[in-house]
Amino acid sequence: MDTAKIEQIIDKHHCEASALIEILLDIQNELHWLPPEALERVAARLQVPVSRIQHTATFYKAFSLVPKGRHEIHVCMGTACHVRGAQRVLEVVENLTGIQAGETDEEMKFSLDTVNCLGCCALGPVMEIDEQHLGKLAPAMAADLLKKYE
Amino acid sequence: MPRINSPAELERLRQEILSKRDPDRPRVAVCAGAGCLATGAEKVIAAFNAEIEKQGLSAEVTTKGTGCPGFCERGPVVVVGPEEICYLQVTPKDVPEIVAKTLKENKVVERLLYVDPAKKERAVHESDIPFYRNQERNIIGNNIKIDPKCIDDYFALGGYSALAKALFGMAPEQVIDEVKKSKLRGRGGGGFPTGVKWEAARATPGETKYVIVNADEGDPGAFMDRAVLEGNPHSILEGLTIGAYAIGAHEGYVYVRQEYPLALANVSLAIRQAEERGLLGRNILGSGFDFTVKVHRGAGAFVCGEETALILSLEGKPGEPKPRPPYPAAKGLWGRPTNINNVETWANVPLIINRGADWFTGFGTEKSKGTKIFSLVGKIKNTGLVEVPMGVTLRDIVYKIGDGIPGGKKFKAVQTGGPAGGCIPEQHLDIAVDFDELTKVGAIMGSGGMIVMDEDTCMVDVARYFLNFLAQESCGKCSPCREGIKQMHRILTDITEGRGKEGDIDLLEEIALSTRSASLCGLGKSAPNPVLSTIRYFRHEYEAHIREKRCPAYACKELVSYYIDPEACGACLLCMKRCTSDAISGGRNLIHVVDQVKCNRCGTCFDVCPAKFGAVIRLSGEPVPGAIPEELRVVVRKKAATQEAAKEAR
Amino acid sequence: MSEVSLEIDGKTVTAAEGTTVLDAAQGAGISIPTVCHHEKLEPFGGCRLCTVEVDAGGRTNLVAACVYPVQQDIVVRTRSKQIDGIRKVLTEQLLAYAPESEVLQKLAQEYQANKDRFAREPSFCILCGLCVRYCAEVKKKDAVGFIDRGPSREISFIPEIAAKECWDCKECFPLCPTSALQAAFVLMRSLTSLGSSHREEVRT
DSSP, X not given: OOHHHHHHHHHHTTTOGGGHHHHHHHHHHHHSSOOHHHHHHHHHXXXXXXXXXXXXXXXXXXXXXXXOOSEEEEEEOOHXXXXXXXXXXXXXXXXXXXXXXXXXXXTSOEEEEEESOOSOGGGOSOEEETTEEEOSOOGGGHHHHHHTOO | OOOOOSHHHHHHHHHHXXXXXXXXXXXXXXXXXXXXXXXXXXXXXXXXXXXXXXXXXXXXXXXXXXOXXXXXXXXXXXXXXXXXXXEOSOOGGGHHHIIIIIIIHOOOXXXXXXXXXXXXXXXXXXXXXXXXXXXXXXXXXXXXXXXXXXHHHHHHTTTTHHHHHHHHHOOHHHHHHHHHHHTOBOTTTTOOBHHHHHHHHHXXXXXXXXXXXXXXXXXXXXXXXHHHHHHOXXXXXXXXXXXXXXXXXXXXXXXXXXXXXXXXXXXXXXXXXHHHTTSSBSSGGGSSOOBEEEEEEOOSOGGGGSHHHHHXXXXXXXXXXXXXXXXXXXXXXXXXXXXXXXXXXXXXXXXXXXXXXXXXHTSBOSSSXXXXXXXXXXXXXXXXXEEXXXXXXXXXXXXXXXXXXXXXXXXXXXXXXXXXXXXEEGGGTTSBOSHHHHHHTTOOOTTSEEEEEETTOOHHHHHHHHHHHHHHHOOOOSHHHHHHHHHHXXXXXXXXXXXXXTTHXXXXXXXXXXXXXXXXXXXXXXXXXXXXHHXXXXXXXXXXXXXXXXXXXXXXXXXXXXXXXXXXXOOOSHHHHHOTTSOEEXXXXXXXXXXXXXXXXXXXXXXXXXXXXXXXXXXXXXXXXXXXXXXXXXXXXXXXXXXXXXXXXX | OOEEEEEETTEEEEEETTOBHHXXXXXXXXXXXXXXXXXXXXXXXXXXXXXXXXXXXXXXXXXXXXXXXXXXXXXXXXXXXXXXXXXXXXHHHHHTTOTTOHHHHHHHHHHTOOTTSSOOOSOOOOOOOHHHHHHHHTSOOOOEEEESOGGGOEEEEOHHHHHHHHHHHOTTGGXXXXXXXXXXXXXXXXXXXXXXXXXXXXXX
């Protein structure tokens, strides 16, 4: 873990306790997870109890306390997508990747998560892989789409 | 870029910008909202730039990526000015033709136009398209005219003139009076009179006060705020600054959910631009009024759309709502008087200041004035953002603007208000959509999400879906919400999976009552709404699931079987090939059979079976017929069979 | 501090501005049931057993007495068919976690709650927050906190702090309304996950 980067992020937010969430978001975006050492460092520098850091890091679902895979799949489960069959798409993706939503596979290839609305409802059912949107999905399309990822 | 030091300078700058823009010159506007970007708008913009350069037209034609105009179903959307010719579902391949025909020869590319299904004619101009024609697009209508990254575009439309008017021509109390007179009600879901809220914050003593834009937009299926914040960020900043002046706040926040990276980028850029030009920061426009704005990201918590939770999030804490009283107007961020409003509420403020409260009250109903942007999504042909005056009927929104249900399916319900809302059935389609009318039928306006559902949607599953969502999003602090939602969800899951029992509906209603009455915040209090409203209008579906283990919509996996009718099967191999769990056996002339054990109920076979066979049947609440004997599995080709029958008949 | 006059269960009560309805009632000899309340701690408003009806400004609202501030001329009812029905369901929901809790059994008796109404939960903790809040507000050690949200919410000890502080303290254990077992169990589990080097430290 790049400790210098963590210090930089904390400095950017002037080491303010109220900027805790912004700091954790920056660390999450940089490292794709929140390593325990990073949380310890943040607690120490911000003078915030570890229990509050822990609560914050587990309360907000943008954060992950475990490392993510090379490719992050987010299947939208918003109401519009749900009504258009998102649940079935999710099930097929779970089958194909061998993991459930919230998990990462053993080879660290895919991380699968559900997300509650990406805001592109016209494309529903939609999923996002590596921040690229794949829309108008049907369960049968999933296999071909996932094959493209190493 | 130089600071603008007075309203006079602002007007001079505006005239300068306008004088350089010939309204008759051709221009290309391509929607660059998140939805169209996801369908390739960036490549379309690049294609236009390349082709226009290639044709030597760069000096005359401007191309820009704009804010979202709302017709999301047909994106990428391109509007070619000055005639405002609207092309839909444009791909890079279409661009050379558009440039050659429309830009050079002033001719229309017919095949890219909207076809009015009723009149069977093509609509040339944006204003001809029924989707747009039936709207009143006071706010979102500006999106297609603005490149959100270009402040000059906002100036060209009159931007910041309302701020100048407020700062130099009105006392803070007068601003509040005007907003009160307009009867603007909060657009985030609460529907509380905005002017009254501002007045309360102003009245609380204290030097330090805050104003906040709530751009958390957590309702799944609602993306109105995204479009406005992405597409016209300066309008929000202008509204916010006017509000700050009225209340006496000098610091503001824009709280944006982190799932909206483009909105975050555009509003952050807009803030920097406004600061540069002296429209934010110290001594705004030379008025002596100071106001700074910071952007803060959400981190994936629907509950942070609730005011007190949002405030806690800004303070770097978990978003566990606080009891009210005290209200944020008295004690909010850091214990100071704070005013939070939704994005759309703020967007209305410059319009009200410029055009007056009387103009605003000209739209809408007695108690719900102005227009509202709705996101019309789900089982609807014209998915997108729709802005109408309050009081338009649900029927008009769904059919006149939305063009009805795709696939010839039957309308079943519209769900409004997100997870706090309710489902409105066909018998109420003629209600006038406003705050109070929606409440009367057991729904709420919410932030404006409208999910259309058809005959294939199971209403018990819809209730289960919302409770599943709320179980994930509840902060968990208070037991009626945490336990109540968990238990209601459990019961609904049992019902949808065939384990429902007599008495479940009564139990749901009893848990709903304590959850609604005793919960700490709005999330818990409104959590029972989807359950209660679906029981109210679709009790028969609940009873079918419980008593007959039958799902009338054939949606609940555990209660549905897919069966191939041997009489109808044409043995075309299509369902076999597409089956996602290898559950279908058969061959070229061998009737296909679904292995009920392997089948995962994905429904693909039902979707792909050719219409001429229509052999896949969904069964629910009845047993799957036994297998036919192997000898009879051979397909007799229908054509030959009917010829035989015709021969015999003669 | 000005005084406020209000009505609780038909009785006229005066209390200082800023007092909660719960405290004002207590002062007048009217008891309202609570689970998550403690006089040494800031009111939490989590269990909602103290829900009461308040008539104010022409409307009737259901509020938590432990956090609702007294106001001039409000009318409060601490018992009614509606309130009793709510307290019954809330008690039943918590009994699913800790049917043997004395506090909950007393409530069950008063409100005719059935401990078997809801399926038994595999945890004793009713998330009243007394241990968390005591450690934060009184001991100022923050050795135990909440994690996650919704039905997944739990209490969690911070192993490094707990190893240093908890064995000599344990002041939160008797506060636990369900049983000291939960606190002790969670504490033990988190300490044994510390690793042997830490365990050496604990022994010395």
